[in-house]
Each structure stands twice: as structure tokens, then as C-alpha cells.
Amino acid sequence: QQQVKQSPQSLIVQKGGISIINCAYENTAFDYFPWYQQFPGKGPALLIAIRPDVSEKKEGRFTISFNKSAKQFSLHIMDSQPGDSATYFCAATLGGYQKVTFGTGTKLQVIP
Amino acid sequence: KAGVTQTPRYLIKTRGQQVTLSCSPISGHRSVSWYQQTPGQGLQFLFEYFSETQRNKGNFPGRFSGRQFSNSRSEMNVSTLELGDSALYLCASSLNEDGYTFGSGTRLTVV
Numbered sequence: 001q002q003q004v005k006q007s008p009q010s011l012i013v014q015k016g017g018i019s020i021i022n023c024a025y026e027n028t029a030f031d032y033f034p035w036y037q038q039f040p041g042k043g044p045a046l047l048i049a050i051r052p053d054v055s056e057k058k059e060g061r062f063t064i065s066f067n068k069s070a071k072q073f074s075l076h077i078m079d080s081q082p083g084d085s086a087t088y089f090c091a092a093t094l095g096g097y098q099k100v101t102f103g104t105g106t107k108l109q110v111i112p
Numbered sequence: 113k114a115g116v117t118q119t120p121r122y123l124i125k126t127r128g129q130q131v132t133l134s135c136s137p138i139s140g141h142r143s144v145s146w147y148q149q150t151p152g153q154g155l156q157f158l159f160e161y162f163s164e165t166q167r168n169k170g171n172f173p174g175r176f177s178g179r180q181f182s183n184s185r186s187e188m189n190v191s192t193l194e195l196g197d198s199a200l201y202l203c204a205s206s207l208n209e210d211g212y213t214f215g216s217g218t219r220l221t222v223v
Contacts, residue, residue, distance in 0.1 A: 034211045043116075043202050043214030044155070089155065099168045100145070100212065102155040 004092050006103030013110050019077040021106045023090035026071065030092035034100070035064065035075050038087045047088070048075070080110045114138065116215035118203050124221045130191040133218045137184050137205030143167075144186040145212065146178060149200040158201075161186055193222045 005024045013019045025033075032051055036044035050057045050064040050073065057064045063076040077084055090103040117136040125131050137144050145168075146158040157170040161180035178188040184205070190197055198221050204212035 032211070036214075041216070043204070043216050045214065046211045049211055099157050099160060099170070100147075101157070104154050 004090060004101050004103045006090050006106060008106060009104070010107045011109070013077075013080045013108065015080060015082060015110055015112050017080050017110075019075075019080045019084065019108055019110070021075045021088055021090065021108075022072065023074065023103050024070075024072045025092050025101075027092070027094075027101075028071065029094055030101075032093045033064070033066065033073050034091050034093070035062075036089045036091060036102075038089065038105075044089055077108075080108075082110045082112055084108060085110050116203055116205050116213055118201075118215035118218050120218060121216065122219045122221075124223060125193050127193055127195060127222055129193050130189060131193060131220060132187055132189045133201055133203075133220070135186045135188075135203030135205075135215060137186070137203075138207070138213055141205035141207045141213075142184055143206040144180055144184060145204045145206070146186070146188050147202040147204065147214075148172075149202055149217070150198075155202070158188065190220075195222050198222045 007022050034049035035047045037047045038044040048059045048062045050066050052068050061078045066073045088106045091100045093100045119134045143162045145160040148156045159178050160168040164180045175191045180186045200217040200219050202214050202217045204214040206212045
């Protein structure tokens with residue numbers, strides 16, 4: 001019940017296109033859903049996060065869509081750039097700063 | 113301001129040995145968590161400390177332990193190393209409910 005399922009495992013998008021990564025969770029007690037971006041040799045960096053009382057959150061080119069009834073959330077990267085090429089992890093947590101359950105990661109490659 | 117600092121960055125150990133990894137959180141952050149990252153298992157939670165107390169623990173054997181000092185710095189220890197312990201060990205610190213800041217990790221290789 002603590003799992004967070006993430007898809008796809010890898011994604012290739014043309015520059016300027018939209019990258020979409022999907023996640024689903026089981027535990028309805030989760031109350032904070034962050035997305036992390038990880039470059040090779042670096043730790044994950046918090047990209048954007050949402051709480052279940054909001055259906056959408058946008059920060060620049062990054063948007064989280066959240067569907068509480070379906071227990072699903074997704075990351076949309078608009079106007080994808082080669083610099084966005086990284087591994088993206090969705091996550092869910094109880095109480096924000098406590099144990100974080102991560103998805104399995106999506107390796108995004110944006111080609112020129 | 114300085115980020116989360118982990119030392120050492122790289123470590124090679126032999127099976128059966130023990131290892132201690134260090135983490136200095138962002139100044140003012142009292143919550144420190146540790147994660148293990150491997151290609152096969154992804155990011156897995158080890159434990160979380162707040163004000164020197166372990167608040168949460170993941171599903172790892174007792175060979176994995178940690179502690180937090182009064183200045184919020186944290187260490188994790190792995191005893192009797194196994195080949196499967198080879199991984200990137202990540203430390204993260206948090207001030208409030210708005211998520212973690214991760215360090216760059218310690219790459220542990222067990223031979």
C-alpha cells in the first residue's frame with residue numbers, strides 16, 4: 001500500500017515538445033506529492049510539489065496535474081529542452097518531511 | 113547558503129568491513145534522512161532523524177544504523193558489508209513540510 005507506480009520508464013521527446021510522466025499511488029493518507037529531478041552524479045533536486053487539495057500546480061514550464069479520486073498525478077514539461085534531459089522521480093509522503101516513497105524513475109531524453 | 117554536504121564522495125570497501133558515512137545538513141534543518149539508490153531497487157528510505165531521535169525507519173537489516181548529533185549532523189554506519197550494499201547513499205535535510213534538499217551522495221563500492 002506504500003507503493004508509487006511511475007511510467008514510462010524512459011521517454012524521448014523532441015525539443016519544444018511536451019513531456020508527460022505519470023504516477024499512481026495507493027495509500028490515500030499520502031498528503032504531499034513532490035517531483036524530483038536528478039542529473040548524473042547529483043542527488044535528486046525538488047522540482048515542484050502539490051498537495052491533494054489542489055488539482056493543478058504550474059511553475060514555469062512544469063505543471064503537476066492531480067486526480068485525487070483516481071489516485072493519480074502527472075508531470076507535464078512544456079516546451080521541453082535538451083537541458084531537461086534527466087531522470088525524474090515522482091514521490092509521495094505522509095507529513096511532508098517524513099518518509100518519502102519514490103516512484104521508480106523516468107529517464108527523459110530531449111533531442112534537438 | 114551551503115547545501116547538504118556528504119563525505120566522502122566515493123568509497124571502496126571490502127566485504128565484511130564496516131563503513132561510516134557523514135552528512136552535514138543545511139544550517140537550521142533539523143530533519144535528516146538517508147536513502148539508498150541502486151539501479152535495481154531505485155530510491156529506498158533508510159531512516160529519518162529529528163533532533164537526535166530516529167523517527168522513521170525503513171526495511172533494512174540491522175547492519176544499517178545511523179545517528180544524529182546535537183548540531184544536526186548525521187552519520188550512517190553499515191557493518192559487515194555485502195556486495196549488495198554497493199549503492200549511492202543519499203542524505204537529505206528538511207526544515208519544514210515542503211520537502212527535502214538532497215546532497216550529492218556517497219558512492220559506496222563493496223568488492
